[in-house]
Amino acid sequence: MTDLAPAIELKGISKAFGPVQANKDISIRVMPGTIHGIIGENGAGKSTLMSILYGFYKADAGEIWISGRKTTIPDSQAAIAAGIGMVFQHFKLVENFTVLENVVLGAEDSALLRPSLARARRELKSLADEYELNVDPDAVIQDVGVGMQQRVEILKALYRKADILILDEPTGVLTPAEADHLFRILENLKREGKTIILITHKLREIMEITDTVSVMRRGEMTATVKTSETSPPELAELMVGRKVLLRVDKAPAQIGRKILEVRDLNVTDTKGVHRLKGVSFDVHAGEILGIAGVAGNGQSELLEVLGGYQKATGSVRVNGEEIDLTGAKSDGQSRRARGISHVPEDRQREGLIMDFHAWENTVFGYHHDARYQKSWLLMDNAAIKHDTEGKMARFDVRPPDPKLAAKNFSGGNQQKMVLAREIERNPDLLLIGQPTRGVDIGAIEFIHQQIVALRDQGKAILLVSVELEEILSLSDRIAVMFDGKIMGERMPQDTDEKELGLLMAGMTTSPRGPLHKAVEANLAHASGDPSKET
Amino acid sequence: MPKWADVILIPLISILLAAILSAMVILAIGENPWAALKLMVDGALGSTYGWGYTLYYATNFIFTGLAVSVAFHARMFNIGGEGQAVLGGLGVALACLYVPWPHWSVALLGATLAAALFGAAWAAIPAFLQAKRGSHIVITTIMFNFIAAALLNYLLIGALKVPGSMEPATAKFPQAAHLPSFQDMFNWGDTTMFRGAPANVTFFVAIAACVAVWALIWRTRLGYEIRSFGHSESAAKYAGISPTKIIMVSMLISGGLAGMMAINNVQGEAERLVLNAVEGAGFIGIAVALMGRSHPFGVFLAALLFGFLYQGGAELALWTSIPRELIIVIQALVILFTGALDNMVRMPLERLFLAMRRA
Numbered sequence: 001m002t003d004l005a006p007a008i009e010l011k012g013i014s015k016a017f018g019p020v021q022a023n024k025d026i027s028i029r030v031m032p033g034t035i036h037g038i039i040g041e042n043g044a045g046k047s048t049l050m051s052i053l054y055g056f057y058k059a060d061a062g063e064i065w066i067s068g069r070k071t072t073i074p075d076s077q078a079a080i081a082a083g084i085g086m087v088f089q090h091f092k093l094v095e096n097f098t099v100l101e102n103v104v105l106g107a108e109d110s111a112l113l114r115p116s117l118a119r120a121r122r123e124l125k126s127l128a129d130e131y132e133l134n135v136d137p138d139a140v141i142q143d144v145g146v147g148m149q150q151r152v153e154i155l156k157a158l159y160r161k162a163d164i165l166i167l168d169e170p171t172g173v174l175t176p177a178e179a180d181h182l183f184r185i186l187e188n189l190k191r192e193g194k195t196i197i198l199i200t201h202k203l204r205e206i207m208e209i210t211d212t213v214s215v216m217r218r219g220e221m222t223a224t225v226k227t228s229e230t231s232p233p234e235l236a237e238l239m240v241g242r243k244v245l246l247r248v249d250k251a252p253a254q255i256g257r258k259i260l261e262v263r264d265l266n267v268t269d270t271k272g273v274h275r276l277k278g279v280s281f282d283v284h285a286g287e288i289l290g291i292a293g294v295a296g297n298g299q300s301e302l303l304e305v306l307g308g309y310q311k312a313t314g315s316v317r318v319n320g321e322e323i324d325l326t327g328a329k330s331d332g333q334s335r336r337a338r339g340i341s342h343v344p345e346d347r348q349r350e351g352l353i354m355d356f357h358a359w360e361n362t363v364f365g366y367h368h369d370a371r372y373q374k375s376w377l378l379m380d381n382a383a384i385k386h387d388t389e390g391k392m393a394r395f396d397v398r399p400p401d402p403k404l405a406a407k408n409f410s411g412g413n414q415q416k417m418v419l420a421r422e423i424e425r426n427p428d429l430l431l432i433g434q435p436t437r438g439v440d441i442g443a444i445e446f447i448h449q450q451i452v453a454l455r456d457q458g459k460a461i462l463l464v465s466v467e468l469e470e471i472l473s474l475s476d477r478i479a480v481m482f483d484g485k486i487m488g489e490r491m492p493q494d495t496d497e498k499e500l501g502l503l504m505a506g507m508t509t510s511p512r513g514p515l516h517k518a519v520e521a522n523l524a525h526a527s528g529d530p531s532k533e534t
Numbered sequence: 535m536p537k538w539a540d541v542i543l544i545p546l547i548s549i550l551l552a553a554i555l556s557a558m559v560i561l562a563i564g565e566n567p568w569a570a571l572k573l574m575v576d577g578a579l580g581s582t583y584g585w586g587y588t589l590y591y592a593t594n595f596i597f598t599g600l601a602v603s604v605a606f607h608a609r610m611f612n613i614g615g616e617g618q619a620v621l622g623g624l625g626v627a628l629a630c631l632y633v634p635w636p637h638w639s640v641a642l643l644g645a646t647l648a649a650a651l652f653g654a655a656w657a658a659i660p661a662f663l664q665a666k667r668g669s670h671i672v673i674t675t676i677m678f679n680f681i682a683a684a685l686l687n688y689l690l691i692g693a694l695k696v697p698g699s700m701e702p703a704t705a706k707f708p709q710a711a712h713l714p715s716f717q718d719m720f721n722w723g724d725t726t727m728f729r730g731a732p733a734n735v736t737f738f739v740a741i742a743a744c745v746a747v748w749a750l751i752w753r754t755r756l757g758y759e760i761r762s763f764g765h766s767e768s769a770a771k772y773a774g775i776s777p778t779k780i781i782m783v784s785m786l787i788s789g790g791l792a793g794m795m796a797i798n799n800v801q802g803e804a805e806r807l808v809l810n811a812v813e814g815a816g817f818i819g820i821a822v823a824l825m826g827r828s829h830p831f832g833v834f835l836a837a838l839l840f841g842f843l844y845q846g847g848a849e850l851a852l853w854t855s856i857p858r859e860l861i862i863v864i865q866a867l868v869i870l871f872t873g874a875l876d877n878m879v880r881m882p883l884e885r886l887f888l889a890m891r892r893a
Binding site: 018308309331333334335344346350351353354356373381 | 749753754755758759761762765766768769771772773774775776888891892
C-alpha cells in the first residue's frame with residue numbers, strides 16, 4: 001500500500017432529524033485495501049452515516065475526504081463518480097429484468113442498448129473470474145436466489161468502477177453458507193485493493209472478516225479498534241454502554257403434555273405458489289420449538305396459519321381440539337379464544353398500529369375483552385390506560401407513557417409492548433416470530449429472559465427466527481424449514497450452525513464428510529450457478 | 535409541533551393565504567377586496583337572516599363532511615356523498631309523501647331514518663364491490679353519483695312528478711311533515727329572527743350527529759376497529775378484524791350520514807324534492823373533512839366556514855359586479871390551500887417549531 005491517504009475520511013460529521021441527533025461529530029478513517037466494520041444497535045446512526053456518504057442526506061456539519069481529496073457528495077451520482085458503491089439491505093433490482101439489464105441500468109453508454117449490454121457481458125465475465133462473483137447474466141432477477149441477487153448488487157457497484165464498497169447488513173437474508181461465500185468474495189475484493197465498509201449488528205461477522213471496527217452508540221462513534229485486539233463481549237459493551245449477557249441462561253426443559261399438533265399443513269398463496277408443503281410437528285408444554293430457516297421459506301405462512309389469517313389445508317390441534325383452518329370463524333379472534341397468543345414477525349406492519357397510542361396498542365386484538373368495556377357499546381379507555389401503565393412497568397417499556405404513539409418508541413420498546421400484550425394473556429401456546437429483529441442488545445437480553453420464563457411456567461412456545469444464534473441458544477428442539485418443508489428436527493446440543501446451515505439450504509441428509517464441498521455444490525445449485533454445477 | 539398548531543394554526547394560515555390570493559383576484563378585476571370582504575361578512579354574519587343562510591348551508595356540509603370523515607378513518611375515499619345525498623332526498627320524499635305523519639317530530643325521525651337508509655344503500659354497492667371484488671371505491675362512488683342523478687331525473691319526470699305539472703319535482707310535502715325553521719323556533723314576542731331564512735331544526739340534528747360520530751370513532755369498539763383498519767390493514771388482519779366487515783360498515787355509515795343531509799335541504803327547506811337539490815354539497819364535504827382533519831369538531835368549524843363562503847359569496851354576486859363565477863374561484867382557493875396544499879404550510883411551520891424548540 002503505497003498510497004497512505006485514507007480511502008475515506010470523515011471529519012466531524014453531524015446530522016439531526018428534527019430533535020433527534022442521528023450523527024454527532026463523527027470522525028472515521030478507513031484505509032484503502034481494508035475491511036472496516038461499523039457496528040452498533042438499531043438507531044445508533046450507522047445507516048444515516050452511510051446515507052450521508054452516499055449522497056442521500058446532506059450532513060449538517062463536517063467534511064468528507066475521499067483518497068486525500070475533500071469532496072462534496074450532493075447525490076448518489078456524485079458518490080458513484082467518487083468511486084463509492086453501495087449494496088443496500090433491501091436490494092434495488094428490477095425484478096423482471098435480467099441480471100445483465102440490471103447491471104447496465106443507469107449506466108448505459110448510449111441510447112442504443114445492445115452495445116452497452118455487450119460490453120457489460122464482457123465486463124461481467126472478467127469480474128466474475130477475478131472475484132469469484134459468478135452470476136448467470138441472462139437469468140431474470142425474480143428467478144434467482146437472494147445470494148445471487150446480492151452478487152448482482154455488488155457487480156453493479158463494481159461495473160460502475162467502485163473502489164469503495166459499502167454493504168449494509170448484507171447477511172440478513174443469507175444462509176450461513178451463502179454468508180461464507182459472500183465473505184470469500186469480500187476477501188477477494190480486498191486482495192485486489194478495494195476498500196470495504198461492512199455495516200452490521202452481528203458481532204460474529206465483525207470478528208470473522210473485518211480488519212478494524214468502529215462502534216456507534218446513540219449517534220456517536222464510541223470507539224475504533226483493531227479487530228484482532230478486541231473481543232465480542234468488549235464490542236457488545238461498547239455498543240450498549242454496559243455489560244451484556246450474550247448467552248441465555250436457562251434450566252433444562254420440563255417437557256409436559258402435547259399442546260400443539262400440526263399435521264400435513266399445506267398453503268397455496270393467491271399466485272398459486274405452494275408456500276407450505278405437508279408440514280407436521282408438535283410442540284409440548286414447557287418447551288421452545290425453534291423453527292430455523294432463511295427468510296421466505298414458509299415460516300411466515302406457518303405463523304399466519306396458526307395465527308388465524310391465512311387459509312390452509314391439513315390439521316392443527318391445540319390441547320387436543322381440532323382448529324378450523326378455512327371457515328369463516330377462522331381468524332385471529334378465534335385463535336386467541338383458544339389460548340394462542342401471537343407475537344408477529346413484523347411488529348410495525350402487524351403487531352402494532354404505529355399511529356395509535358401505546359394504550360390503544362396494548363389491547364389490540366383483545367379489544368373485545370369484557371374487562372375493557374364500559375358498556376355494551378363503549379370501551380373503557382380509562383381502564384385500558386391503567387392496564388397499560390402496569391404492563392409498561394412490568395416489561396420495562398421506556399418511556400412509560402401510555403399516551404405516546406407507538407412509532408415514537410424504539411424497536412426494542414415496541415417489541416416489549418407486543419410481548420407484554422401477548423404474554424400477559426397467559427396463553428397455552430405462544431407463537432413468536434423474529435422476537436429480536438431490529439431490537440437493541442440490551443432489550444434482546446430482556447426479551448429472551450421473558451420467553452424462557454414463559455417456558456418455565458409450562459407454556460408451549462413456537463419460535464421462528466432467521467437468527468441461527470438465537471435459535472440455538474433459546475430452543476429446546478430445532479426444526480429447519482426450507483422451501484415450505486421441514487427438512488429435519490435436531491436437538492440443539494447435538495447440532496451446530498454448519499449442520500443447520502446445510503438443512504437451511506435444502507440438504508436432506510447431513511454429510512459429515514467433506515462438509516465444505518457439499519456447501520459449495522449446494523450453493524451453486526441453489527443460486528442456479530452453472531459454472532459450479534460440475 | 536404542538537397540537538394546537540396542527541389543528542388551528544395551519545388551517546388559519548391556509549385560509550389567510552387563500553384570502554390574500556382571492557383579494558388579488560378581486561383587485562385584478564377592478565373591485566375593492568376590502569369592500570368585498572365586508573360585504574361577505576355583513577351578508578353572511580351581519581344579520582340573523584344571513585346567519586340563517588350560513589347555518590343552513592353549514593348543516594348540509596356537516597352531514598357530508600362527517601360522511602367523508604367516517605370513511606376516511608377506514609381509509610376509504612368516499613367521493614359519492616353527492617349521489618348518496620341525492621338518494622337520501624328520495625328517501626325523505628317517499629317518507630314524507632306516502633306516510634301520514636301525525637307530528638313534525640315523528641316525521642323528522644322517520645325521514646331521517648329513510649334518508650340514512652337510502653344513502654347507506656347507495657353506498658352499499660360500491661362498498662361491496664370494493665370489499666369483495668377490489669373495485670376501487672373512488673371510481674365506483676363517482677360513477678354512482680351520475681347514476682343517482684340519472685335515477686332522480688327519471689323519477690322526477692315520471693313516477694314522482696305531479697300529474698299535469700311541467701316541473702320535474704314532487705308534490706309539496708303535507709303540512710305535518712314540515713320542519714320548524716329557525717324563524718318558527720326563535721320567535722319571542724315582537725322580535726322575529728331568521729325571517730325567511732332556510733335554517734331549520736336539522737341544524738341540531740347535525741350537531742347531534744357530530745357528537746355521535748365522535749363517540750363512534752373514539753369510544754366504541756367498532757370505531758377502534760375502523761381506525762385500526764384505516765391505519766394498517768395488515769395489522770387489522772393480524773388482530774382478527776375482518777376487512778370486509780369494516781369496509782361495508784364504515785361505508786354504510788358514511789352513506790347514511792350523506793343521505794341524512796336531505797332532511798335539511800329537502801324536508802327542511804324545499805319541502806318537496808326537486809332536481810339538483812344537493813347543489814354540490816357532497817363534494818364540499820370532501821373539502822370540509824380534509825380541513826376538519828376528519829374530526830367531528832373540525833368538520834363542524836370547517837362546515838361553518840364553507841357555509842359563510844356560500845352565503846357571503848351569494849351576497850357578493852347580488853350586490854357587486856363581481857361575477858358569480860368568482861365566488862367559485864374563492865371557494866376553490868380555500869379548498870386548494872386547506873386541502874391540497876396543506877404540506878406547503880405544514881413543512882415550514884414544522885421547521886419553525888423545531889428551530890424554536892432547539893433555541
